[in-house]
Structures are given as structure tokens and as C-alpha cells.
Amino acid sequence: MEHALELRGITKEFGPNRVLQGVGFTVRRGEIYSLMGANGAGKSTLIRVLSGAHSSDGGIVMVNGEVVTIHDPHSAQQLGIGTVQQNPNDGVVLDMTVAENLALDSFAGRRAGMMTSRKNTEARAREVAALLGLEVTPNFLRTTVRDLGVSERQLLVLARTLSLRPKILVLDEPTSALSGEEVARLFAIIRDLVSDGMSVLFVTHKIGEIAELADRVGVLRDGKMRGEFSKNAAGVFEWPEVLTELFDKTPSDLKHEEQAGGNEVVLISQARVFRDSEPFDLSLRDGEVTVLLGLLGSGKSELLEWIYGSRKIEGGSIVVNSEPLEISHPAQAVSRGIYLVPESRHEQSIIAGWSLDTIMTLPFVKKFSPLVLMNRRAERAAAREIINRIGVVAAGESVEIETLSGGNQQKVVIGRWLLEKPAFLLLDEPFRGVDINARFDIAETIRGVSQSAPVLVATSDIEEAMEVADRILVFNTGHVVADMRLSEATRERIVSAMSMHAHANRIHTADSN
Amino acid sequence: MRFQRKQFIVKVEVTRSRVLGHMFTEFLVRYGVLAMALLLIIAFSFLIPGFASFSTATAILQAQAVAALAALGMTLAAVVGDLDLSVGATAGLAVTVAALVMIRYNLTGITAIVACLLAGAIVGAINAVLIVVLKIPDLLATLGVMFTIMGLKKWLVDGQTLTTGMTLPGGEKMPGKFTDDFSAIDGSKLLGIPISVLILIVVSILVWIFLERTRFGRLFYAVGGNAVAARLAGVRVNRYRVAAYVMSGILASIAGIILASRLRQGDVTAGDSVLLDAVAMTLIGFAVLGARKPNALGTVVGALFIGVLLYGLTRLGLSYFTQDLIKGLVLLLSLILSFSLSRKRVS
Numbered sequence: 001m002e003h004a005l006e007l008r009g010i011t012k013e014f015g016p017n018r019v020l021q022g023v024g025f026t027v028r029r030g031e032i033y034s035l036m037g038a039n040g041a042g043k044s045t046l047i048r049v050l051s052g053a054h055s056s057d058g059g060i061v062m063v064n065g066e067v068v069t070i071h072d073p074h075s076a077q078q079l080g081i082g083t084v085q086q087n088p089n090d091g092v093v094l095d096m097t098v099a100e101n102l103a104l105d106s107f108a109g110r111r112a113g114m115m116t117s118r119k120n121t122e123a124r125a126r127e128v129a130a131l132l133g134l135e136v137t138p139n140f141l142r143t144t145v146r147d148l149g150v151s152e153r154q155l156l157v158l159a160r161t162l163s164l165r166p167k168i169l170v171l172d173e174p175t176s177a178l179s180g181e182e183v184a185r186l187f188a189i190i191r192d193l194v195s196d197g198m199s200v201l202f203v204t205h206k207i208g209e210i211a212e213l214a215d216r217v218g219v220l221r222d223g224k225m226r227g228e229f230s231k232n233a234a235g236v237f238e239w240p241e242v243l244t245e246l247f248d249k250t251p252s253d254l255k256h257e258e259q260a261g262g263n264e265v266v267l268i269s270q271a272r273v274f275r276d277s278e279p280f281d282l283s284l285r286d287g288e289v290t291v292l293l294g295l296l297g298s299g300k301s302e303l304l305e306w307i308y309g310s311r312k313i314e315g316g317s318i319v320v321n322s323e324p325l326e327i328s329h330p331a332q333a334v335s336r337g338i339y340l341v342p343e344s345r346h347e348q349s350i351i352a353g354w355s356l357d358t359i360m361t362l363p364f365v366k367k368f369s370p371l372v373l374m375n376r377r378a379e380r381a382a383a384r385e386i387i388n389r390i391g392v393v394a395a396g397e398s399v400e401i402e403t404l405s406g407g408n409q410q411k412v413v414i415g416r417w418l419l420e421k422p423a424f425l426l427l428d429e430p431f432r433g434v435d436i437n438a439r440f441d442i443a444e445t446i447r448g449v450s451q452s453a454p455v456l457v458a459t460s461d462i463e464e465a466m467e468v469a470d471r472i473l474v475f476n477t478g479h480v481v482a483d484m485r486l487s488e489a490t491r492e493r494i495v496s497a498m499s500m501h502a503h504a505n506r507i508h509t510a511d512s513n
Numbered sequence: 514m515r516f517q518r519k520q521f522i523v524k525v526e527v528t529r530s531r532v533l534g535h536m537f538t539e540f541l542v543r544y545g546v547l548a549m550a551l552l553l554i555i556a557f558s559f560l561i562p563g564f565a566s567f568s569t570a571t572a573i574l575q576a577q578a579v580a581a582l583a584a585l586g587m588t589l590a591a592v593v594g595d596l597d598l599s600v601g602a603t604a605g606l607a608v609t610v611a612a613l614v615m616i617r618y619n620l621t622g623i624t625a626i627v628a629c630l631l632a633g634a635i636v637g638a639i640n641a642v643l644i645v646v647l648k649i650p651d652l653l654a655t656l657g658v659m660f661t662i663m664g665l666k667k668w669l670v671d672g673q674t675l676t677t678g679m680t681l682p683g684g685e686k687m688p689g690k691f692t693d694d695f696s697a698i699d700g701s702k703l704l705g706i707p708i709s710v711l712i713l714i715v716v717s718i719l720v721w722i723f724l725e726r727t728r729f730g731r732l733f734y735a736v737g738g739n740a741v742a743a744r745l746a747g748v749r750v751n752r753y754r755v756a757a758y759v760m761s762g763i764l765a766s767i768a769g770i771i772l773a774s775r776l777r778q779g780d781v782t783a784g785d786s787v788l789l790d791a792v793a794m795t796l797i798g799f800a801v802l803g804a805r806k807p808n809a810l811g812t813v814v815g816a817l818f819i820g821v822l823l824y825g826l827t828r829l830g831l832s833y834f835t836q837d838l839i840k841g842l843v844l845l846l847s848l849i850l851s852f853s854l855s856r857k858r859v860s
Binding site for chain 2: 308310331333334335340349350351353362363365368369443467
């Protein structure tokens with residue numbers, strides 16, 4: 001049978017990083033195929049290949065049974081592949097009006113005339129909006145997109161994509177900015193389009209949405225397809241099996257002895273991460289590693305950033321070592337010995353072209369400049385000591401950080417905090433894009449720090465959690481839904497805690513803009 | 514790991530000439546500007562009698578001192594990631610302020626200097642508020658400030674050039690004149706070197722030490738390199754951006770003080786050409802030693818390069834109105850060196 005879209009052996013590398021390692025799957029005509037994957041699994045790269053933003057290094061793409069090459073976004077459109085990117089701002093022109101945005105593609109089309117008029121533009125915009133069942137008033141059409149909320153922007157992008165009448169619709173996390181009602185409307189529209197013969201590739205990690213919408217689900221992990229699932233006789237997916245593929249890895253020998261835990265050092269009370277999430281209390285001990293396990297959008301990054309003073313949340317207070325922590329800037333956290341290793345290494349930790357030692361000493365430049373002049377020798381010596389202690393594989397402390405592998409880069413940005421004595425260490429997804437050996441070293445380092453200070457590790461990966469944790473907190477919808485010791489934790493227990501609440505899981509950024 | 518192997522194979526396969534070609538490109542990227550400057554100096558020394566002399570060197574430095582100081586200010590703002598287009602106008606404002614203080618209000622030279630520095634700091638602070646607090650893009654904010662200041666300095670003197678002993682259209686006679694101590698800044702020499710040149714040398718060294726050796730310089734580069742990462746490492750990003758603009762304004766006003774001392778009148782068009790020269794020097798600086806980022810040494814080398822080139826060509830009979838053309842071409846060449854040829858570029 002002829003498939004709407006078929007991928008075979010797609011590979012893509014960024015330098016030493018093999019993001020896609022031979023991905024293949026098929027989307028049948030009139031089917032909603034859902035692609036699931038944890039952070040860094042390669043979903044976004046795959047979508048960029050399909051939308052023409054990246055070209056693949058190997059493998060073939062077939063549309064309607066014919067091998068095609070997608071050179072650029074335009075050729076993807078020509079082939080009938082319409083893509084809605086995760087970030088709605090990538091699909092709208094902020095300083096144009098709603099009408100101009102909706103009609104943009106017909107301006108760019110070959111049949112477009114030289115002249116445009118507001119009347120034509122608005123008429124065309126109404127047609128496009130009608131595809132989504134949107135009611136538009138002249139006032140709304142004349143609003144600048146910059147003045148719209150995220151969810152309205154998202155709907156505009158969708159309408160624009162649909163106006164090109166794609167045969168294959170690729171949606172990357174389309175609901176992350178939408179309210180419940182908007183999601184319901186979007187799903188109804190998708191079902192309608194599918195019954196007219198369109199095929200949909202729906203990329204998400206929200207179990208609830210897949211359960212509601214998808215015909216089949218494929219799991220992508222570490223750049224490879226891990227399995228494909230259809231609904232069982234009762235018309236539902238076997239979630240434990242799916243989640244096992246999503247998280248499972250080849251068994252490794254990274255087991256460790258559970259630490260007992262020491263004093264309660266950090267007390268968090270009445271923390272409310274999202275406007276509609278329940279406040280919770282939490283205490284963290286030294287002498288153990290606590291893992292905050294939750295999917296993207298569960299609010300775990302928000303919680304860490306709040307503790308570190310780089311973000312505000314709805315409410316809550318923190319006490320560290322019996323002293324209240326009232327801060328509004330990371331500088332204050334650093335001076336209290338509270339350190340964060342952020343989630344996104346490239347955007348949030350690394351400065352392009354800098355050497356290992358300068359990346360390491362950046363938070364502590366004062367310590368290395370007795371008056372104002374930097375003591376380069378002391379800086380290098382301190383960096384060298386850390387490099388040896390935590391086993392960074394590098395030609396020396398003066399090489400540029402970008403020449404290292406992902407795992408070694410991660411060691412450097414964790415190791416910088418060992419230049420001082422941490423009072424409380426926070427790590428957001430410290431194992432992302434890190435190979436197995438570096439994972440082992442990083443886990444060792446983290447456990448070493450926990451001897452003298454509480455350590456909180458946020459991750460969305462069960463296996464990583466089991467590797468490093470003494471205590472596991474399952475985090476969902478902005479609060480803790482399960483709290484267990486490592487010895488009590490089994491994959492089944494965690495999966496059930498995660499999937500039980502997965503339906504309520506949603507990112508709460510829609511109204512904040 | 515696969516990546517490295519690939520590179521290795523490529524290396525084995527390239528022919529000898531390609532290796533040489535690659536080395537030549539690398540040489541150009543690192544030493545292109547310096548080599549060209551050296552070649553120019555040698556060539557001019559043969560072509561122009563008396564070129565290789567101390568007096569020529571000070572003449573070149575004196576000619577470029579104003580723009581070079583403004584360029585050092587612009588370099589500081591560029592290090593934190595912003596471009597300050599208001600440096601030329603700020604230098605011009607300092608000329609007007611100096612003339613007002615001394616000619617119109619008949620105050621001392623020291624008062625004029627303090628007033629100029631204060632004016633520069635205020636302009637820098639306004640830039641900082643617009644960019645850091647009101648979140649206006651740096652180019653647009655400093656462009657707006659540039660226009661405003663150009664207008665302000667005309668308005669302050671009713672569009673007149675303030676000269677000693679002049680009478681305003683209203684019949685008011687100007688009581689004062691440029692004081693001797695103020696005029697000495699560009700007019701007198703110490704150890705055979707004009708004081709303005711000494712100021713340039715001292716400021717250059719200070720800016721270099723600040724950027725390359727102090728923790729503040731390190732933090733400036735961190736802010737410019739990745740403001741998000743800097744903030745998450747506990748750096749007070751906004752404070753450093755504010756500091757960079759204020760310092761840029763002060764350096765621009767020092768440039769203006771030297772210019773005023775040279776002109777000895779409140780010329781309303783003074784400083785208008787400083788901006789483009791400063792941009793050129795700062796950007797040529799990117800190419801010095803393959804830095805690919807704003808840096809003090811590069812900016813000074815850029816100033817010297819332009820100075821040598823213009824001086825030599827003028828002595829060889831090139832008319833002054835081709836100067837901008839030459840500066841533009843040199844700027845484009847150095848941009849090619851630092852952006853197009855450089856292999857450091859991460860793809």
C-alpha cells in the first residue's frame with residue numbers, strides 16, 4: 001500500500017554529535033501518527049529535516065511512494081508537507097497585522113499581483129481563518145501580531161499552514177501554548193482534515209493528547225526508533241510498554257548504594273509554580289541526591305530557576321541552612337553558595353570561543369583577582385585541579401570549550417561550581433547529550449558533592465534518575481505527586497505515577513504573555 | 514570521534530599547494546592587518562623623504578587621536594555586545610560645551626574639562642537607560658541619541674560657531690576665550706610629544722589593561738559573548754552594560770576635549786566625521802591577530818593603520834576628498850579578513 005510519507009534510515013550529525021542514527025517510519029494516508037521522544041531524542045531535528053530547514057546526511061524520504069529531496073522550506077511546501085514549528089514566533093511576522101499575516105502566503109505566491117489592498121488582504125485573511133473555524137472581527141484583523149498572546153499566535157500559524165492545503169501536516173508540540181478549549185478545537189479540526197484524506201505527523205510528549213488523537217505512536221530515543229505501537233483491542237495504547245521504550249536503555253552497571261541522607265538543609269514551603277497548580281512543601285537533605293523527575297512542562301525547570309533567583313513563580317518561600325533565601329538575581333544565589341547547572345548548555349552556560357579555565361572561573365572572578373587584576377596563573381591551576389579531579393578529557397585548560405565532546409563540556413560547567421564549596425547544588429538535565437562514560441563520571445561527581453550539601457537533579461529520564469538518585473520525587477503539573485526512596489522505586493511504580501497524572505500535564509505559559 | 518577521523522583523512526588527501534594555501538590564509542587572518550601596515554610604512558619610507566621620522570609618527574598619532582579615543586569608547590560598548598553610534602556626536606557636544614564654558618561664561622579650562630567629561634557621562638547614562646531599562650535595540654537608541662545631541666549642540670549656540678570676541682546677533686558680546694591651559698592640550702608638547710598624543714597613549718594602555726587583565730574586562734567580554742550564560746553564572750549583566758555606555762561616553766568626551774583644544778572655537782559641525790572613523794577603527798580591530806572580536810589593541814592598530822595610510826597618500830598627492838573612499842575600502846578588506854577568511858568560524 002502506498003504511504004503518504006515514508007522515512008528510511010535518516011541520519012544527521014552535528015560535528016561529533018549523531019543526532020539521528022537511521023530513523024525510519026511510515027505515515028499512512030489519512031492517519032494520525034504520533035512521534036514521542038524525550039528531550040534530545042532528535043524529534044526537532046527530524047522535523048527540521050522534513051520542513052527543509054536542515055538537510056539530512058543520509059537516508060531517503062518518500063512522499064506518496066516517490067523518493068523526494070527536500071532542499072529548503074519552499075520545496076517542502078511544494079511536496080505538500082506543511083509544518084507548524086514549536087515556537088509560534090517562527091511562523092508569524094510580529095510587526096504585521098493579523099490580516100497581513102494570514103494573507104502572507106498568497107502575497108508570496110506566483111499568482112499574486114503587484115498591488116495589495118486592505119480589502120483584498122482582509123478578504124483573503126477571512127478565508128484562511130475560516131479553515132480553522134476562527135471568527136474574525138475587522139478589529140482583530142487589524143491588530144498587530146506583537147499584541148497577541150502566544151495561543152492566538154499559535155492559531156495564526158496553524159491557519160497559515162493549513163491555507164497551503166498540505167497533504168501531510170507536521171505538528172511540533174502544537175498545544176504547548178493553547179488552553180484546554182483551544183486544544184479541543186484544534187483536535188476537532190485535525191480529525192476533520194484527516195477524514196478528508198490528510199495525514200498528520202504529531203510530535204509531542206504528552207501522553208493524554210496521544211491517547212486522544214493518535215492512531216499509532218512511534219518512540220524515538222537517542223536518535224533511533226525504539227518501537228511502534230498500535231491501539232489494543234480495547235482501543236487504547238499499552239502505556240507502560242510505550243513508556244518503557246521511551247525510557248529504557250540497555251542495562252548498565254551504573255548501580256550504586258543508596259545513601260541514607262543527613263540533615264534537612266533546604267526547606268521549601270508553599271511553592272506554587274503555576275497559577276493553577278497546588279502549592280507544596282518540600283525539604284531536602286544533605287548526604288543524599290534528590291532527583292526531581294518530570295516531563296517537559298511539568299514545571300521542574302521553573303522550580304530550579306526560582307530557587308536560583310533567575311525566575312519568579314506564583315509564590316513560595318525558601319530557607320537554606322536556617323536562613324531565609326530572598327533573592328532576585330543569580331548573583332545573590334551564588335554568594336550564598338547556591339549553584340545551578342542550567343538545562344541548555346549551549347545557550348545558558350557556554351560562551352563561544354572561551355577556554356575551559358575562563359568558563360570555569362567566570363562565577364568566581366573576584367576570587368581570582370585579589371585587587372582587580374586577574375591572576376591567570378591561579379586561575380589555570382585551579383581549573384587544572386578540577387579537570388584532573390573530575391576527569392575532563394581535554395588537551396589542557398587553555399583549549400576552547402567547544403572543542404570538547406558534549407559530555408566533557410558538561411563536566412566543565414558542573415566542575416566550575418566545585419571551585420567553591422556548594423551549599424546547595426541544582427542541576428537541570430545534567431545528562432543531556434552526554435555519553436555513557438561521562439554520565440558515570442558526572443554521577444560520581446554529583447554524589448561526591450552530596451556528602452556535604454543537598455543536591456537536586458531535575459531530569460525527565462527514569463533511567464538517569466535511578467542511576468544517580470537516593471530519593472526520587474515525581475513532579476507533575478507543578479507539584480510533587482510521588483516521593484520515594486531509591487530502594488522503593490521501581491520503573492513500574494514511577495511509570496504509573498507519571499502516566500496517572502499525565503493527562504493533566506500542560507505547559508502554563510499561555511496567559512503569562 | 515568520527516568527525517575527527519574525517520578531518521584526518523581530508524588532511525592526508527590535500528595536496529601540498531593546498532596546505533600552503535591554507536597556511537597563507539591563516540597568516541592573513543592573524544597578521545594581515547599588521548603585515549599590510551608594515552608594508553605601507555616601508556613603502557612610504559622609500560617614496561616619501563623624511564617619512565620614517567619621529568615627527569611623522571607624532572603627526573600621524575595627533576591626527577588620529579580624536580577618532581581613536583572615540584573608537585576606544587566604542588570598543589568598550591562593542592565588547593558588551595552593543596554598538597554605540599553616538600560617540601561622534603558626543604565628541605562634538607564636548608566641543609560645544611568647552612566653548613560655552615570658556616567663551617560664553619568665561620570660566621577656567623579645568624571647569625571646561627570637568628563639564629565636558631560630565632556631559633559625556635550623562636550621554637552614556639542616557640544611552641544606558643534607553644537600552645538597558647527601556648529595552649530599545651542598541652543601534653536604534655544610540656542613533657536617536659546621536660541625532661538628538663547633534664541638534665542639541667546647535668541649539669545651545671543658536672547654530673553659531675562660537676569664536677573668541679564674537680558678538681551674537683542679539684548684540685551680546687562673548688566675554689571669554691579658550692584658556693591657555695586648555696589650548697595646550699593639543700598645542701603643547703611634553704618631551705617632544707603633543708599632550709593629546711600622550712593622552713591617547715595613556716588611555717589606550719588603560720583600556721587595554723582594563724579589558725585584558727582586570728576582572729571587569731573579563732565580565733564585559735562574558736556579557737558580550739553570552740549574556741544569558743553570564744547572568745546564570747551570577748554576573749550582574751545590566752550593571753556592566755550601563756558601565757560600558759558611561760565609559761564610552763566619557764572617552765568620547767575626552768576625544769571632544771582634544772578636538773576643542775585643536776579648533777579653539779565652538780564649531781557646530783565638529784565631531785561629525787568622528788563616528789565613521791571610530792566605527793572603521795573598531796571593526797578593523799576585529800581583524801588584528803585574528804581576534805574576531807572588539808579589542809583595545811586592535812582598535813589602536815586600526816587607528817594607526819588608517820593614520821599611516823591617509824598621511825602617506827596625502828603626502829603623495831592624493832586629494833583629501835578621496836579619504837573616505839580609502840577608509841571604506843580598508844574597512845571592507847579587514848571585515849573580509851576577520852569574517853570570510855577566518856576558519857575559526859563554527860558552522
